[in-house]
Amino acid sequence: MSTTEAPASDLDPFSIAFFDDPFPEHARLREAGPVVRLRHLGCWGVARWQEVTAVFNDWPTYVSSRGVGLQDFARETPWRSPSLVLERDPPEHTRARAVLGRVLSPAAMKGLREDFAAAAERKVAELLDRGTFDAIPDLAEAFPLSVFPDALGVRPDGREHLLPFAAVTFNAFGPDNDLRRQALAGVAPHLAWVMEQCRRENLAPGSFGAAIHAAADTGELTPEEAPVLVRSLFSAGLDTTINGIGAALWCLARFPGEYARLHADPSLARAAFEEAIRFESPVQTFFRTTSRPTELGGVPLGEGEKVLMFLAAANRDPRRWDRPDAYDIARRTSGHVGFGAGIHMCVGQLLARLEGEVLLAALARRVRGIEIAGTPVRRYNNTLRGLASLPLTLHAA
Amino acid sequence: MPSITFIHPDGRRQEIEADDGSSVMQAAIAEGLEEILAECGGNCMCATCHVYVIEDSAGALPPPTQDEDALLDGTAAERRPNSRLSCQLPASEGLVLELPERQT
Ligand code: HEM
Ligand code: FES
Numbered sequence: 001m002s003t004t005e006a007p008a009s010d011l012d013p014f015s016i017a018f019f020d021d022p023f024p025e026h027a028r029l030r031e032a033g034p035v036v037r038l039r040h041l042g043c044w045g046v047a048r049w050q051e052v053t054a055v056f057n058d059w060p061t062y063v064s065s066r067g068v069g070l071q072d073f074a075r076e077t078p079w080r081s082p083s084l085v086l087e088r089d090p091p092e093h094t095r096a097r098a099v100l101g102r103v104l105s106p107a108a109m110k111g112l113r114e115d116f117a118a119a120a121e122r123k124v125a126e127l128l129d130r131g132t133f134d135a136i137p138d139l140a141e142a143f144p145l146s147v148f149p150d151a152l153g154v155r156p157d158g159r160e161h162l163l164p165f166a167a168v169t170f171n172a173f174g175p176d177n178d179l180r181r182q183a184l185a186g187v188a189p190h191l192a193w194v195m196e197q198c199r200r201e202n203l204a205p206g207s208f209g210a211a212i213h214a215a216a217d218t219g220e221l222t223p224e225e226a227p228v229l230v231r232s233l234f235s236a237g238l239d240t241t242i243n244g245i246g247a248a249l250w251c252l253a254r255f256p257g258e259y260a261r262l263h264a265d266p267s268l269a270r271a272a273f274e275e276a277i278r279f280e281s282p283v284q285t286f287f288r289t290t291s292r293p294t295e296l297g298g299v300p301l302g303e304g305e306k307v308l309m310f311l312a313a314a315n316r317d318p319r320r321w322d323r324p325d326a327y328d329i330a331r332r333t334s335g336h337v338g339f340g341a342g343i344h345m346c347v348g349q350l351l352a353r354l355e356g357e358v359l360l361a362a363l364a365r366r367v368r369g370i371e372i373a374g375t376p377v378r379r380y381n382n383t384l385r386g387l388a389s390l391p392l393t394l395h396a397a
Numbered sequence: 398m399p400s401i402t403f404i405h406p407d408g409r410r411q412e413i414e415a416d417d418g419s420s421v422m423q424a425a426i427a428e429g430l431e432e433i434l435a436e437c438g439g440n441c442m443c444a445t446c447h448v449y450v451i452e453d454s455a456g457a458l459p460p461p462t463q464d465e466d467a468l469l470d471g472t473a474a475e476r477r478p479n480s481r482l483s484c485q486l487p488a489s490e491g492l493v494l495e496l497p498e499r500q501t
Contacts (some may be wrong), residue, residue, distance in 0.1 A: 101464070106444040106471025270501055274436065334426055334435040345440045353436065357501075 002351050006035040006299040007044070013285070013308070014174045014382050022284070023139050023325075023387075026313035034297025041070060041175055043287070046111035047313035049320035049337070051297050055288055055309055057340035062288035062307060064344060065089045069173030069287055070306060077186075079172055079184055082331050084229045086236070093343065096229055097213045100347045102206050109350045112151060112370065115255040116354055118145050120362040128366060128396050135253075135390040140246035143359055148238050150353075152230075158193050165190040166239035167381060173286070174382025184246045194234045199225035208233060229382060233348070243282035243386035244273070248356060250390060251276045251327045252363075263397070266364035273356030279313035279327045284385045286340070311337045312385065316320035336385025369395040399490040403430060404451065406498045415488035422484035432496035439484035445500040446466040446483040452485040458486055473499045473500035 029047035038045045046052050055062045067073040084096040123143050171183035203209030209230045216226040252259045260269050290305045315336050316324035339346035374391030398414045398464035425433040437443035441464050469480050474497030
């Protein structure tokens with residue numbers, strides 16, 4: 001089969017230069033065609049909303065069980081045992097996913113809302129007293145760290161492993177570059193600590209972790225599977241919301257008109273968070289692997305080929321979105337792919353929205369204006385987009 | 398193009414034409430109905446596309462799956478016997494759906 005008809009690109013979408021300003025490159029990829037050959041990585045790329053959505057929604061053709069990074073598990077051994085959800089296909093996926101879906105269900109979120117909202121109020125009050133602070137460590141990291149590990153059921157000692165472990169997980173989806181090599185070189189102590197925490201006896205009663213283990217009692221999971229499923233929440237539950245909240249703060253600081261709208265109507269908090277997920281796409285990319293020869297956007301693809309989905313590019317595709325480069329908190333965002341789509345769509349999306357909503361609502365009520373008080377510094381990761389530092393000043397309402 | 402009717406929380410009735418093959422959720426979003434949020438985009442994961450089915454004269458609606466039934470336990474507005482997630486309902490002629498006060 002000839003594959004020469006697809007346009008080719010020499011872009012390295014995992015380079016520091018790209019991370020510094022991916023948006024013009026995203027536009028070039030979208031314009032080049034529905035499917036682009038990424039010569040540097042030896043894989044295909046899709047950057048338009050339609051093809052990204054199509055790949056997400058066709059799991060029998062675009063499988064996750066061969067890894068959702070560049071590495072093909074059919075050829076290479078993964079750095080850790082594969083995830084029971086992210087890196088599986090049905091029917092195995094369905095079984096483990098059902099357990100997580102229940103633990104993180106809308107009904108479960110109702111039970112957390114009050115405590116999370118109170119924690120958000122306390123955090124915003126504390127930062128208002130300080131006036132000027134670094135919004136990444138002091139807010140985007142501090143708030144999720146003040147609620148999520150407790151909800152997961154993690155013991156207080158050793159929590160300094162949480163963020164480095166998550167960073168490795170997301171760096172490992174990328175190609176064999178400096179970011180991935182350095183991350184994996186230092187992973188052993190973090191992974192050992194996390195696996196120890198995932199054991200039933202180390203998870204607090206009433207927590208997400210305990211609820212997952214309870215599924216082993218009913219035979220839904222085996223006792224060996226339960227800790228591995230808990231591990232998914234250590235990997236995906238913290239760094240994601242940190243970068244999501246960081247994205248929202250960075251958007252609201254850069255678009256004072258939108259902050260004014262939010263301040264005038266705090267009920268827009270949830271929408272403001274969701275639009276930040278579309279606009280910045282804190283999770284930038286995931287791969288799939290073709291399970292059979294197929295065709296995508298008129299381009300024939302062979303079996304066993306990697307396809308890289310650019311979520312951020314799809315979320316700003318002018319074919320799908322009106323004024324895609326405007327951060328608009330009143331936008332109808334339904335259909336954005338910042339949380340993915342299809343059977344693997346983020347199982348923690350409700351928890352992420354809860355955290356984002358209560359925090360932005362607390363800000364909206366107590367803060368009249370947000371000002372950037374220093375130069376923001378970017379943090380580099382093969383999958384996550386976000387800042388390392390964002391100095392802000394808050395003005396009390 | 399099936400026509401379906403929404404009843405807003407204030408009692409106002411609104412009839413819309415849905416595209417063939419679309420879900421009730423997609424039809425509502427296309428029409429810009431603010432009472433349907435559909436945060437998960439129709440993947441049956443968020444329960445923010447909740448509606449009450451008032452009339453299904455054609456008897457065209459499939460029964461809820463286990464996933465939908467479990468999600469309905471977490472709707473923001475009260476769950477009633479006629480509660481459904483509109484992303485799981487094919488838009489079919491003559492449907493009458495009431496929109497809840499809130500989705501989150
Ligand atoms: C703003 C925050 C978040 C973003 C942007 C995000 C993004 C994503 C995306 C794009 C996927 C799809 C992966 C794929 O299709 O291969 C995903 C899956 C997943 N997410 Fe999230 N996520 C967030 C928060 C969370 C939270 C808070 C948790 C847990 C508490 C979580 C747990 C998971 C898990 C376990 C999966 C795998 C689901 C499956 O394969 O069925 N995420 N997430
Ligand atoms: S749109 Fe999310 S459950 Fe229907």
